[in-house]
Amino acid sequence: MTMPPDREAPAEHPIEALLRRRWSPRSFTGAPVAQAAIDSLLEAARWAASSSNQQPWHLILARRDTEPEAFARLLGTLAPGNQAWADKAGVLMLAVARMTNPANGNPNRDAFYDTGAAMAQMALQAAALGLQLHQMGGFDAAKAREAFGIPEGYEPAAAIALGHVAPAEALPGGMDGALAAREVAPRQRRPIGDWAFFGSWRQ
Numbered sequence: 001m002t003m004p005p006d007r008e009a010p011a012e013h014p015i016e017a018l019l020r021r022r023w024s025p026r027s028f029t030g031a032p033v034a035q036a037a038i039d040s041l042l043e044a045a046r047w048a049a050s051s052s053n054q055q056p057w058h059l060i061l062a063r064r065d066t067e068p069e070a071f072a073r074l075l076g077t078l079a080p081g082n083q084a085w086a087d088k089a090g091v092l093m094l095a096v097a098r099m100t101n102p103a104n105g106n107p108n109r110d111a112f113y114d115t116g117a118a119m120a121q122m123a124l125q126a127a128a129l130g131l132q133l134h135q136m137g138g139f140d141a142a143k144a145r146e147a148f149g150i151p152e153g154y155e156p157a158a159a160i161a162l163g164h165v166a167p168a169e170a171l172p173g174g175m176d177g178a179l180a181a182r183e184v185a186p187r188q189r190r191p192i193g194d195w196a197f198f199g200s201w202r203q
Contacts, residue, residue, distance in 0.1 A: 009187055022127040023187065024134040026085040026179055027171045028163035032065045033090035037129050041162070044125035048118035051110035056098040057118040060148050063091050073147045078159055079138035084172050085179060086134075089161035094144055095119050095135075097157045115157050126162060134161040 007023040009015075038061070045057065062070035074092040075083055086092065095118075097111040123133040139159040150156060168183035169175045197203050 007187060009189075012192075018124055018128055022123055023132060025132050025165045026134060026183055027166040027168055028085075028088040028090065028161065029166040029170075030064065030088040031090055031164045032063065033131065033162060033164070037126075037131060038063075038091065038162075040129060041122045041125050045118040045122040048114070048121045050114035050117070051108065052101070054098075054101055054103075054108060054110075054114070055118075056108055056111040057115040058096040058098060058154065060094040060096065061091055062093070064089065070148075074144070074159070077139045077144040077147055078136065079140075082136050082138045082159070082161075086136075086159075086161045088163070088166070088170075089134075090163035091161075093160040093162065094139075094148065094156055095158045095160060096150055096154050098154050100153055111155070112157055119158065119160065130164075131162060132165050136160065 007021075007025070009020040009023070011020055042059070045059070046055075048055075048057070050056065060070075060074070061067075062074045064071050071092055074094060075087055077094075078086055095115055097115040099108055099111050100106060101108050119133075119135060123135070126133045136159040139156070141156040144150065144156045144159070168180040171177060171179040171183060173179055
């Protein structure tokens with residue numbers, strides 16, 4: 001089996017090496033993720049910025065080796081296309097946003113934004129440790145709520161796979177499959193001029 005592909009981002013301007021190394025693989029080895037690494041990721045998320053320091057993020061974690069029943073339940077909430085590869089992640093997670101301000105009960109319009117910021121920090125910390133995250137919108141939020149008893153006022157925001165990266169050929173279908181083709185395809189992003197404007201919209 002070959003080594004995992006080099007997926008460093010082809011940045012057009014100088015950015016930190018850690019930012020270039022972060023990517024979203026689908027091929028994982030199935031190996032356990034050390035508790036010390038998980039603790040480090042959670043600490044990185046803990047220190048994310050948030051509106052009025054409300055820290056609305058919550059995480060449900062299911063380790064493949066130590067919480068297999070919860071892992072299977074979380075896997076079952078994923079879209080079929082994600083289930084095809086996420087079963088080899090070392091950890092599956094569900095990011096959940098608290099939708100109100102605990103101080104006064106008012107709606108928190110920044111809850112998803114802040115939860116995403118915390119997960120982004122966690123993704124970077126994973127890359128720093130030689131791991132990777134794959135964050136997914138392809139999951140059934142209603143099924144996740146039921147499967148894990150998530151109360152009203154909290155919204156499932158994303159499913160996340162964490163693990164040690166495996167070569168693309170380890171994916172279902174091998175190197176001739178559609179998943180492997182996506183795994184090794186050139187990394188692309190929209191040009192900065194498409195979305196960064198100075199002074200006014202589209203300037």
